[in-house]
Amino acid sequence: xxxxxxxxxxxxxxxxxxxxxxxxxxxxxxxxxxxxxxxxxxxxxxxxxxxxxxxxxxxxxxxxxxxxxxxxxxxxxxxxxxxxxxxxxxxxxxxxxxxxxxxxxxxxxxxxxxxxxxxxxxxxxxxxxxxxxxxxxxxxxxxxxxxxxxxxxxxxxxxxxxxxxxxxxxxxxxxxxxxxxxxxxxxxxxxxxxxxxxxxxxxxxxxxxxxxxxxxxxxxxxxxxxxxxxxxxxxxxxxxxxxxxxxxxxxxxxxxxxxxxxxxxxxxxxxxxx
Numbered sequence: 094x095x096x097x098x099x100x101x102x103x104x105x106x107x108x109x110x111x112x113x114x115x116x117x118x119x120x121x122x123x124x125x126x127x128x129x130x131x132x133x134x135x136x137x138x139x140x141x142x143x144x145x146x147x148x149x150x151x152x153x154x155x156x157x158x159x160x161x162x163x164x165x166x167x168x169x170x171x172x173x174x175x176x177x178x179x180x181x182x183x184x185x186x187x188x189x190x191x192x193x194x195x196x197x198x199x200x201x202x203x204x205x206x207x208x209x210x211x212x213x214x215x216x217x218x219x220x221x222x223x224x225x226x227x228x229x230x231x232x233x234x235x236x237x238x239x240x241x242x243x244x245x246x247x248x249x250x251x252x253x254x255x256x257x258x259x260x261x262x263x264x265x266x267x268x269x270x271x272x273x274x275x276x277x278x279x280x281x282x283x284x285x286x287x288x289x290x291x292x293x294x295x296x297x298x299x300x301x302x303x304x305x306x307x308x309x310x311x312x313x314x315x316x317x318x319x320x321x322x323x324x325x326x327x328x329x330x331x332x333x334x335x336x337x338x339x340x341x342x343x344x345x346x347x348x349x350x351x352x353x354x355x356x357x358x359x360x361x362x363x364x365x366x367x
Contacts, residue, residue: 124327124329124330124333125330125345126322126326126330126333126334126342126343128149128150128343129150130322130323130324131148131149131150131151131320131321131322131323131343132149132151132153132186132188132189132195132320132321132322132323133147133149133151133153133155133183133186133300133319133320133321134147134148134149134318134319134320134321134339134343135147135148135155135181135318135319135320136148136168136169136317136318136339136340137163137166137169137170137171137172137316137317137318138169138170139163139170140163140170141163142157142163143156143157143158144156144157145157145172145181147183148343149320151186153183153185153186155181155182155183155184155302156181156182156184157172157180157181158178158179158180158181158182158304159175159177159178159179159180159303160174160175160177160178160179161173161174161175161179161180161181161303164315165315166200166315166316166317166318167200167202167256167315167317167318167338168200168317168318168338168339168340170317171200171315171316171317171318172315172316172317173314173315173316174303174311174312174313174314174315174316175313176204176205176207176310176311176312176313176314177311178311179303179304179311179312180301180302180303180304180311181301181302181303181316182299182300182301183299183300183301183302184299185299186299186300187214187215187295187296187297187298187299187300188214188215188223188293188295188298188300188321189223189293189295189321189323190293190294190295191291191292191293192263192267192268192291192292192293193265193293193323194263194264194265194267194323194324194325195262195263195321195322195323195324195325196260196261196262196263196320196321196322196324196325196326196331197212197225197260197261197319197320197321197322198258198259198260198261198318198319198320198322198326198331198334198339199211199212199258199259199302199316199317199318199319199320200256200257200258200259200315200316200317200318200319201251201256201257201259201312201314201315201316201317202254202255202256202257202314202315203234203251203252203253203254203313203314204254204313204314204315205252205313205314206229206232206233206234206252207227207229207234207252207310207313208226208227208228208229208234208305208309208310209226209227209234209252209310209311209312209313209314210224210226210303210304210305210306210309210310210311210312211225211226211227211259211302211303211312211316212224212225212300212301212302212319212321213225213226213298213300213301213302213304213306214293214295214298214299214300214301215240215293215294215295215297215298216294216297216298217241217306217307218241218294219240219241219242219289220240220241220242220243220289220290220291220292220293221240221241221292221293221294222239222240222241222293222294222306223238223240223293224238224239224240224241224306225237225238225259225261226239226305226306226309227251227252228244228246229252232252233250233252233253234250234251234252235247235248235249235250235251235282236249236251236259236261236275236277236282237286238261238270238273238275239270239286240270240289240291240292240293241289242287242289243269243270243271243286243287243288243289243290244270244286244287244289245270245271245273245275245284245285245286246275246284246285246286247275247277247282247283247284247285248282248283248285249277249278249280249282251277256315257277257278258276258277258278258279258331258334258335259275259276259277260274260275260276260277260279260326260331260334261273261274261275261276262274262275262276262325262326262331263291263325264325265324265325267291267325268290268291269288269289269290269291270286270287270288270289270290270291271284271286271287271288271289272291274325276328276331278335279328279331279332279334279335279336281328300321302316302319303316318334318338318339318340320339330342
């Protein structure tokens with residue numbers, strides 16, 4: 094009996110070790126979101142004014158520019174972009190460089206089909222640019238990441254006037270723009286586009302959300318719960334955010350935060366951090 098128990102214990106530990114070593118990249122071993130991996134995160138629960146509070150430990154508060162204003166979000170309050178001159182600027186923060194791991198995620202509800210500019214940093218130079226925008230095909234548009242010379246877009250229409258969750262993931266060890274994984278509503282998209290090595294520049298361009306580059310377009314629609322992580326999140330972690338919301342996922346809750354509870358949860362995150 095003792096021999097059987099010893100064998101069972103060894104087998105269980107071996108299975109656990111295998112699951113931890115193969116279940117996720119970047120050394121992530123659980124679906125819990127770690128505050129220390131956040132570069133910036135905005136819940137947009139201020140409701141008024143021209144500042145969006147960064148709930149990450151970095152306190153990189155962002156500035157609302159142009160016609161963007163607070164309005165109904167996916168969870169509680171979000172930002173509403175009129176598509177004319179709107180932008181959210183993270184002053185003093187130039188994003189993640191080179192080929193370092195990253196995840197950018199947010200909720201978006203379109204008001205039109207156009208080349209929406211969602212998140213970008215870096216100059217408009219080959220391999221240096223980092224630009225998340227819409228890829229338009231007739232009356233549909235798809236989630237797209239490009240780096241001037243290469244691109245990668247998905248296969249799920251996100252310009253249908255409904256709320257959709259977008260996640261752009263670049264894992265540790267990845268080298269090319271085609272190595273990004275694109276998720277819409279927690280589901281991995283097919284990949285289209287052109288390969289090009291990654292070498293994101295962080296010397297000249299601050300992170301902005303909404304303003305267009307070159308011949309593309311301002312964001313037009315509603316935007317909520319945006320975050321940039323310095324790791325490549327797993328599918329389970331992304332699905333946790335989709336199912337429960339960013340505030341709930343960061344607070345360690347297993348169920349979604351209702352809109353009227355989002356602000357207390359926001360402060361709960363801050364209390365836990367400090």
